[in-house]
Amino acid sequence: MSSRRNKSKKPKQTRASEDQDMRKSSDESMAISSSLNTSIPRTPITSRTPVSSRMAMLEDGDEELELNLLGEEQQREARQGLGQEREAPVEKRPLSSKDKRAMVLLCVLYLIQGVPLGLALGSIPFLLKDNLSYSQLATFALSGYPYSLKLLWSPIVDSIFHPSIGRRKSWIIPMQLTVGTLMLYISLNVERLMDSPENHINELTFVFTSLVLISATQDIAVDGWALTLLSQENLSYASTCQTIGLNTGYFASFTVFLAFNSAEFAQKWGVPQLNLSAYLRFWSVVCYLVTFWLLFFKKEDKEPTTEADLSIKGVYKTIWSICKLKHVQSLIIVHIFAKLGFAANEAATSLKMVEKGFKREDLALAVLIDFPFQIFGGYLAASWSRGDRPLRPWIWAFWPRLGFGMMATLIVYYFPKPPISSGFFAFLIVHTVISSFSSTVQFVGISAFHTRISDPLIGGTYMTLLNTFTNLGGTWPKYFILKGVDAFSVATCKVTEAGTEVAVKASECVSEHGQALCREIGGTCVTETDGYYIVSTACFVFGIVFLVAYVIPTARKLQELPSLAWRVKLA
Structure with missing residues (x-):
């Protein structure tokens, strides 16, 4: 009897010890591969599938991770082991004072990015249009490309830094100083460059390309810092800060500047006319002051140490590993082509309206009225994007955005001869507000999704990887659309x-x-x-087909994946 008892107990002890070893190894592997903050509680994987097999699936990016392709029992087990953060609803706690200060800082840093972007992508093309064709404007439009290609050098930003200054401040400080210096240089040469832009189109493109390039580098560091500045439960507000900061800077350089730069606007409202040189000098001083405060008064918290390889080569390998994930590849395809449906509207409609006789200051006033609605829309979108379905508002906003894009084409076609009536101007304001609201919902929604799935350990690179393809999807068509307007005219x-x-x-x-x-x-x-109508119609038709056939079903699958499915094991 005793021998039988011993034999019967021995296997139980062995199984218990094996289970204990499995839990231990599971915790160790998760600590390395998930790269989550140590303060976040982890629950060991308890499903029947071995841990090693599940981690291999995560690393290889197998399509079987798409939970909607699994059986009901497997879905429950996968959510228990890999995505418990999705089972429980996100608890909405009031913002702490630390989070509030972090949000103010992020808004200011994103504001500094928005100023040069508003110049390069907004006001400068309007100022140049009197002397340049659409094909020449397409050449200048290349200055916006660095913001969409920052992934190429983001590993350098994530890997090289001075410990005494801080991982993110090591890049933010010199980049902001360079932005301020470049704006000061342009302000001193603005008359020479802008008086005869057709003779200086290459120099103008080079200078503003450099300005956008430096701003894009600062954005990499700020995106990474946002993941550690804010607490885990309030990470979705990082996209709100980005929306507020970027939009404020962009509209200050676009709508506000265009309005105050107009002699008619200044005379009508009794305000001094603002020239480009003075505007650039002002923001140059702001850049210097904010950088000085960061250097001497803001201390950056140290990030948790890790055994992962964060060298430049290691981060590039990590990017390649992320890009090999099947669901990341699906997301990239969505980003590259999703914005093509309304790309013609964003690239050429405003220029066409000015060509039809719409005054620049009236256009600036319409967008300026829209600005507070965008801020409010960003706050609402951040709230809508919290929870289990972060991409739902992003998907819904496609329909009004496409619809208002096509309506804008009709507005250009039936645009009345100036002067326009106050009723038509009010209609344009309403159209602008609703159209931009849908754009803001999409921007905040997809940014919140990126923040949720990004690995904090390589936050700058991961966020930049995802944002690169988002921005590229809106940037790459612009050159071809402006060229197409001339080509088909x-x-x-x-x-x-x-x-x-x-x-x-x-x-x-x-x-x-x-x-x-x-x-x-x-x-x-x-x-x-007019080639504008041909290009606009072609974009609209493609946008509808691509949305129904690919974007909607793919987005619904992607948001079902647990957060760990987006992680890769760092070497």
Whole structure:
């Protein structure tokens, strides 16, 4: 009897010890591969699938991680082991004073990014349009590309830093100093560059490309800092800070500057006219002051140490490992093509409205009225994006955004001859507010999703990887759309000589510069076919088809994945 008891007890002890060893090894592997903060409680995997197999699935990015493809029992087990943070609803606690201070700091840092972006992507093209064709504006539009390609050097930002200054401050401080210096340089040379931009288009493109490049580098560091500045339960507010800061800086450089730069606006409202040189000098001083405060008065908390390889080579390997995940590849495809449906509206509609006679200061006023609604929309979108379905508001906002994009094309087509009535102007304001609200919901929603799935250990790189493809999806079509407007346009400059009408074909006749050249030879510019409508319609049709066929089903699958499915094991 005793021998049987011993034999019967021995296997139980062995199984118990094996279970204990398995839990121990599970905790150790999770501590390395998940890269979560140590303060976040972890629950050991208890499902029947061995831990090693599940971790291998995470590392290889197997499609079987998409929970909707699993059985009901397997879904329950996967959520218990890998995604418990999704089972329990996110507890909405009031913001702590530390989080509030962190949000103010993030808003200021994102504001400094938004100023040069508003110049390069907003006001400068409007100031140049009087002298440049759409094809030349397409060349200047290349200055926005660095903001969409920052992934290429983000590993350097994540890997190289001075410990005594701080991992993020080591880059934010010199980048902001460089931004301030570049704006000071442009302010001293603005008359030479802007008086005859057709002769300095390459220099203008180079200078503003450099400005956007430095701002993009600062953005990498700020995105990474946001993941550690805010507490875990309030990470979704990082996208709110980004929305408030970027939009404030962007609209200050776009709408506010365009309004105060207009002589008619200044005379009408009795305010001094603001020139580009003074505006740039002001923001140069702001950059210097904020950088000085960061250097001497803001201390950066040290991030938890890890055995992972955070060298430049190691981070590039990590990026490649992330990109090999099947669900990351699906997300990249969504980002690259999702914005094509309303790309023509964002690239050319405002320029077309100005061409039709809409005053720049009126356009600036319309967007300025829209600004507080965007801030409020960013706050609402952040609240909607918390919980188990962060991409739901992002998906819903596609429909009004596409619809208002097509409506904008019709507005351009039926645009009345100036002066426009107050009723039509009010209609334009309502259209702008609702359209931009849907854009804000999408921006905040997808940013909150990125924040949720990013690994804090390589936060700057991971966020930059995801944001790169988001930004690239809105940037890469712009060059081709502006080129397409000229390419598909058919314009004729009609000149009357000795009572005979002579038609001179001029593709540039669709721009104010081309019309001015036509007037110099005593002709009248007549546009027979405007390529804007062809390009806009093609984008809209593609946007509807791609949304229904790919974006919606893919997004629903992606948001079902647990957070750990987006992690890779760091070497």
